[in-house]
Amino acid sequence: MPKITAIESFDVRFPTSKMLDGSDAMNQDPDYSAAYLRITTDQPGLHGDSLVFTIGRGNDVQIAAINMLTPKIAGLSVDDAFTRIGEITRELSGDSQIRWLGPDYGVFHMAAGAVLNALWDLFAKAKGVPLWKLLSDMTPEQIVDAIDFRYITDALTREEALDILYRGNDAKKSNEEILRSKGLPAYTTSPGWLGYSDEKMLDLTKKAMDDGFTLIKYKCGKSIADDQRRLGKVRELVGPNFPIAIDANQVWDVDVAITWINALKEYKLRWVEEPTSPNDVLGHAKIAAAVAPTPIATGEMASSRIIFKQLLQAKGFSVMQIDATRVAGVNENLANILMAAKFGIPVCPHAGGVGLCEMVQHLAMWDAVAVTGHHTSRVVEFVDHLHQHFLDPVQISGGNYIAPQRAGAGAEMHQSSIDEYSFPNGTYWKNEAVS
């Protein structure tokens, strides 16, 4: 029975700000980064890897937080950790001195997520299966045992979660066959960064359509006139019916959002993403009501299952965008996906960044196999950046995510990439310092 022997962390930063990749109305110069950790065991070659995505300097505090939490799992056997994963999630978020800095959101919550996600990577590797398959083969009882239902039972009880999972049980086999043969529909944000020229945006849009994507998303929010110009050019290129969405990355106050979104109605948007502060549940509800039928989407920075619960209860959105590293790991996202299922809201995961596509696809695939099945309202974000640094980079074919076969949860990076981009002593950053 392998045992956890050590946990190492790495500060990995990619110089993406130089290319304006990832630029949007809120984040003008991101250096896509990973606060990366590795749980090693006494079984040679068996380790669990994961990361928290940040956009640069935040790595300093994120790694400090991860390093404060990892002693809680030192010395555990892998089997015990798997059996006790529900307790472990509560222990990671329940340390009373650390909890003061949350609770259940922010740097320590994300650090808990990193530890949990690395444990899930370890479990999947120990069992020799990809994470989506591990989750899909777990019993409904095992899944609900992994969830911390504290603060969400007014929206979803353990019994209701079990009901949802038992209802999905019979279709699991056929859903898995569909997943293995067709994959899951992806959408792309790659053409739409705010720093790109109109020409680059349109060239990349045409390429995305040729590649088979059936939804394309654009950053917005510089000015209404700028958005009208860009969306007008896109609509002209893609035609009247091709689905397009926009993403404001939180730049608007509530009433500004309502005016702005209503000024873009003619472009028939599939959704408007992150119109305002991710914590403003009532603001989202006000916007959603005032701009209907244009759908509102959010969630990539929703800090916990509690915010998602309120967004569902208040009708603050009609598309839930979970993120693999924003909340407390796989465990909390199981809760988020089950809550969305109960409220009948599709989960269209957020991805991009560093490794987020590699990680979140597993959760969407579990949703498709074991929870809500295959349907047209789920699309998973895809951004074509930085995949080359991962051992098991996402495979996209004909606009679909292809189900990964390799054991694990997807976040393991090549050691050579870690060595090159470790900050500040990796080879890239050392050279940068002297140039």
Ligand SMILES: [Mg+2]
């Ligand atoms: Mg977004």
